[in-house]
Amino acid sequence: MSALSATDEHATPTRAKAIQPAWVRAVHWTNAVAMVVMIMSGWQIYNASPLFGFTFSRSITLGGWLGGALLWHFAAMWLLMVNGLIYLTVGLATGRFRRKLLPITPEGVISDARAALTGKLSHDDLTRYNHVQKLLYAGVIVIGILVVLSGLALWKPVQLQWLTALFGGYEAARYVHFFCMAGIVAFMVVHVALALLVPKSLRAMIIGR
Amino acid sequence: MGRMRKLLIPGVDKDLLARDAAKAMPDVTRRRFITGGASLGALTLLTGCDVTDSFSAEEMLKQVSKFNDGVQAWMFNPNAMAPTFPESAITKPFPFNAYYSLDEAPEIDGNAWKLEVRGLVDNKKPWTLQELYQLPQVKQVTRHICVEGWSAIGSWTGTPLRDFLKLVGADTTAKYVWFQCADKDGYNSPLDMPTALHAQTQMTFRFGDEILPRAYGFPMKIRVPTKLGFKNPKYVMSMEVTNDYKGGFWEDQGYNSFSGS
Numbered sequence: 001m002s003a004l005s006a007t008d009e010h011a012t013p014t015r016a017k018a019i020q021p022a023w024v025r026a027v028h029w030t031n032a033v034a035m036v037v038m039i040m041s042g043w044q045i046y047n048a049s050p051l052f053g054f055t056f057s058r059s060i061t062l063g064g065w066l067g068g069a070l071l072w073h074f075a076a077m078w079l080l081m082v083n084g085l086i087y088l089t090v091g092l093a094t095g096r097f098r099r100k101l102l103p104i105t106p107e108g109v110i111s112d113a114r115a116a117l118t119g120k121l122s123h124d125d126l127t128r129y130n131h132v133q134k135l136l137y138a139g140v141i142v143i144g145i146l147v148v149l150s151g152l153a154l155w156k157p158v159q160l161q162w163l164t165a166l167f168g169g170y171e172a173a174r175y176v177h178f179f180c181m182a183g184i185v186a187f188m189v190v191h192v193a194l195a196l197l198v199p200k201s202l203r204a205m206i207i208g209r
Numbered sequence: 210m211g212r213m214r215k216l217l218i219p220g221v222d223k224d225l226l227a228r229d230a231a232k233a234m235p236d237v238t239r240r241r242f243i244t245g246g247a248s249l250g251a252l253t254l255l256t257g258c259d260v261t262d263s264f265s266a267e268e269m270l271k272q273v274s275k276f277n278d279g280v281q282a283w284m285f286n287p288n289a290m291a292p293t294f295p296e297s298a299i300t301k302p303f304p305f306n307a308y309y310s311l312d313e314a315p316e317i318d319g320n321a322w323k324l325e326v327r328g329l330v331d332n333k334k335p336w337t338l339q340e341l342y343q344l345p346q347v348k349q350v351t352r353h354i355c356v357e358g359w360s361a362i363g364s365w366t367g368t369p370l371r372d373f374l375k376l377v378g379a380d381t382t383a384k385y386v387w388f389q390c391a392d393k394d395g396y397n398s399p400l401d402m403p404t405a406l407h408a409q410t411q412m413t414f415r416f417g418d419e420i421l422p423r424a425y426g427f428p429m430k431i432r433v434p435t436k437l438g439f440k441n442p443k444y445v446m447s448m449e450v451t452n453d454y455k456g457g458f459w460e461d462q463g464y465n466s467f468s469g470s
Binding site: 161 | 271284356357434463469
């Protein structure tokens with residue numbers, strides 16, 4: 001991280017240190033593309049054998065039919081997994097996760113949530129996440145790991161049967177995979193809405209400052 | 210970022226470059242690409258098959274699918290057995306599933322039927338059903354997982370395919386066993402040799418305690434619990450041991466060819 005942001009500073013010496021370093025921005029947008037492809041193709045796959053009494057409109061699915069959706073899903077999974085591994089590795093190695101996401105306390109979450117709902121939450125320092133952000137970001141990382149692991153459990157219920165068993169078997173893993181997707185979509189709705197409400201946070205994720 | 214901007218093809222006007230790139234796209238795509246904008250618009254474009262073609266995304270996806278065949282062949286452990294279940298776990302009724310209705314399922318006369326054996330084998334003698342029934346059989350209660358996502362547990366009894374391949378003197382260093390079936394429109398499917406030699410891969414003659422019913426592939430299906438359901442051919446007419454990839458009914462339409470579990 002430090003190496004990358006140093007390069008950044010070198011290129012633009014007059015500017016302040018980036019709020020979002022280049023590596024974070026790169027993995028963030030790569031993840032955004034991979035996630036959207038995975039979710040839209042996943043909805044088409046879901047439609048082939050729905051778990052619940054509804055299907056997803058074809059206008060928001062990817063692939064056209066089951067076979068096409070599977071091709072997208074099993075292609076974008078590599079992008080999602082490799083990018084996710086880079087994110088987790090660099091995040092842990094540089095101490096970014098510890099620095100940015102910890103500690104998360106129940107009191108902090110409650111008081112920050114109250115402040116947010118009454119419009120009193122400050123966004124002056126974008127380099128510091130409030131407790132609600134910390135909770136959501138840490139939570140979606142955990143769900144992201146679970147969605148990949150449950151996906152692998154569905155893809156390889158024989159070769160990785162220990163993993164499938166961890167999720168309670170093949171059929172249970174389908175539900176885990178679905179609810180992880182639902183959690184990620186819920187996160188995305190809140191995340192995108194808030195990014196639009198605080199446009200400078202979106203700008204920071206695009207140009208770094 | 211600043212340095213990136215400078216390095217992006219020095220001396221080339223970015224706007225001209227974008228216009229040239231757009232020119233290379235087919236008409237409809239170009240119009241929609243330009244009007245839709247590059248981000249959200251481009252993503253919605255990808256949902257349509259025709260547009261997928263024009264991006265040549267289809268070719269890219271095929272290549273990744275081939276790569277995934279390789280990854281799965283590498284992951285395949287010949288000693289890993291598909292989990293087995295008690296009889297009480299059997300799904301009742303076990304679903305009939307095909308690209309046609311049950312009335313359209315092949316009706317095969319078991320007395321006239323003969324299994325053809327072709328390709329890289331020593332003995333190409335066709336086998337009658339009565340001859341096949343004489344071979345040692347084993348029962349398995351395993352989970353059938355459909356490419357659509359649903360699964361069902363069934364009880365299958367028959368002869369391990371690897372025993373039969375040995376019996377007919379098949380070249381087990383060949384790449385595939387290719388099955389041809391009696392389904393309408395001609396069903397066929399290739400099975401990679403390591404999977405064909407897996408202990409649980411079975412020439413199935415019985416479902417539960419009955420002779421394999423018409424719904425599940427009478428007179429013979431190939432049960433492959435390490436593969437998705439569509440790689441478990443029913444109504445099998447012939448098998449060919451071959452080094453050539455001869456394609457398959459669903460594989461040719463885009464389902465991943467290895468489709469291992």
